[in-house]
Amino acid sequence: MANLSVNVGGLKMKNPVMIASSPLTAKIELLKEAEDNGAAAVSIKHAMMQQKFKARPRWYFNRNIGIVVSGDPRLEPEYACELVAKAKRETGLTIVCNMSGAPGRLETWGQLASMLEQAGADGIELNFNCPNLLSAEIKTAVQGANLGADPEACSIVVAEVKKAVKIPIIAKLNTEGGMTMKVAKACQESGADIMNIHASFRAAPGINIYDGGKFLFPGTSKGNFGGHTGVWSRMITNRFIADIARALPGHALIGGSGLEKWDQIIECIMFGAQSVQICTSVLHKGFSIIPPIVKGISDFMDRQGYETLESIRGLSLNYITEPSQMEYSDVAAVIDTGVCTGCKLCTRMPTCIAIDYNEKVKKCEVTREKCLGCGLCAGVCPNNAISMKIA
Ligand SMILES: Cc1cc2nc3c(=O)[nH]c(=O)nc-3n(C[C@H](O)[C@H](O)[C@H](O)COP(=O)(O)O)c2cc1C
Incomplete structure (x- = not known):
């Protein structure tokens, strides 16, 4: 049977499935449910050193x-x-903590990270x-996606947290602001052990x-x-996974x-990810979607004769080329x-003149020539x- 375990920058997981930071990871009962259904790891809901406002x-x-x-309530540090x-006491999950320091107080990033490390x-x-x-503020005075669009500010934060903890540091990047790749490089240079990329854009809700x-x-x-999550974003994330x-x-x-x-997760891995985080589909359909995902990955690996996920990691990168270098065969x-x-x-x-209905x-x-x-x-x-098919 294929080995689904992964070591992501020092984080050991029995399989690549993580539950993303969200209300799904804000209570011990839900963490246990995540584990019972086969998730290997969770990212605990965003803890903030100082909350400017309490969202519901x-x-x-x-x-x-x-x-x-x-809006979504964030966690207090305690x-x-x-x-x-x-x-850590009651589950075998790998636990990462999503967090940010207080606006304008760089040292609080390290302080909160250290508290969380000591907690396990x-x-x-x-x-x-x-x-x-x-918000409109800049540098370490800001949080979230605004901060995440500023390579220098992110690099300063990573370096500060690196000084404070020994456990792996993940930079959870965003796709807003067009600076993702510069931020990823800056975070890597200042010591981030792991990159985590999700397509997240600020979006309007439906209106009446x-x-x-x-x-x-x-x-x-x-x-x-608000932050737009869910099925619309999958292909955009795959592009960023490949870019990184x-x-x-x-x-x-x-x-x-x-x-x-499960097959969507194989796609992420073939674009270069080692593990994935899931949120909206679990919010929508429950933790019961996880067992078929884990089984689906395992069955696929066995069927295809792959022994480890590392062996399929990045396979699709071989097929990326510049637009001018694209090769075209005749297909119909x-x-x-x-x-x-x-x-x-x-x-x-409207653009196809090749297909007609035969009464x-x-x-x-299909008329092949057309x-x-x-x-x-x-x-x-x-x-x-x-x-x-090749014509
Ligand atoms: C209700 C809700 C709350 C979220 N809270 C956080 C959070 O606290 N910190 C964070 O980094 N991401 C948060 N996210 C984003 C998720 O962690 C994840 O990156 C994003 O939803 C994309 O994955 P998905 O399409 O599977 O939902 C939240 C998403 C949702 C839907």
Whole structure:
């Protein structure tokens, strides 16, 4: 049987599945549920040295897109330390702590990290990512995604925490602000052991167009834009995982957003991640999605004859090239007439002149010479009757 264990920059995990920092990781009962369902590690909910305001959970959720989180309560340092100590006593999980210091007081980053280390944390995850902490201030006076868009400020914070703790330090990066790669490099140079990347952008929630455009956050007369998580973001994260894996070869890397199935996790690993963090799909569907994920990864590895996750890490990086270097073979759509139901969806694509409906046989047909090989039809077909073949 394949070995699913990973060592991510010194964090040892029995498999690559982590539960991301969120309300799912703010209570001991939930941590136990995560473990019972097979998660290897958790990132404890964001602990803050000083909270400017106390947020309540206010989320806009659309199951086809994901969540926009306007508010979510953070942990006080003492509570976070107690939770870590309890989790270390009562579970076998690898525990990392998502945290930030007080605005403008650099030393508090190290102080809180040290408190969490003494409580038993296996790793410190620096929160350079929360999009709903954005403000106009600069440098270490700011938190979350604003801080995370400033390479110099992040590097100063990493160095400060590095002085304070011996356990691995994770820089949890964000994709807001266009500085992700510079921040990743700065964090690595100042000693961050692990990069963690999620596609997170500040986004608007849905609004009630029949009630003057009010925000659809429950129980708030006014709302703020919030961090957008969930399925919409998966491919963007994969791009960033690949970018970081190529820019920092061999560096420990966690990644993933919008994950809910085992094969999506294999994709993250093939783009260069060693482990993944999952949140929204568990909030939505429960911890019971985790066992099929772990089993799915294991079965895949056995079926394909891979022994370790390290052996598939970064395989897809071999296929990334510059736009000018792309190689094109002639391909054309082929319709499996045994599977085609004649629903005609593939005949409606305005840019395709190659597919027509054949009334006589009640199936769709491709005229090979007209097919450009774009691949759109293969995704349009609800029955997977279309594949692209070398012409
Ligand atoms: C309700 C909620 C609360 C979250 N709280 C935190 C947090 O405290 N710290 C943090 O770094 N990320 C937080 N996140 C982001 C998640 O850790 C994760 O990075 C993100 O949701 C992307 O993964 P997903 O698409 O699987 O949800 C939160 C996400 C949600 C939905």
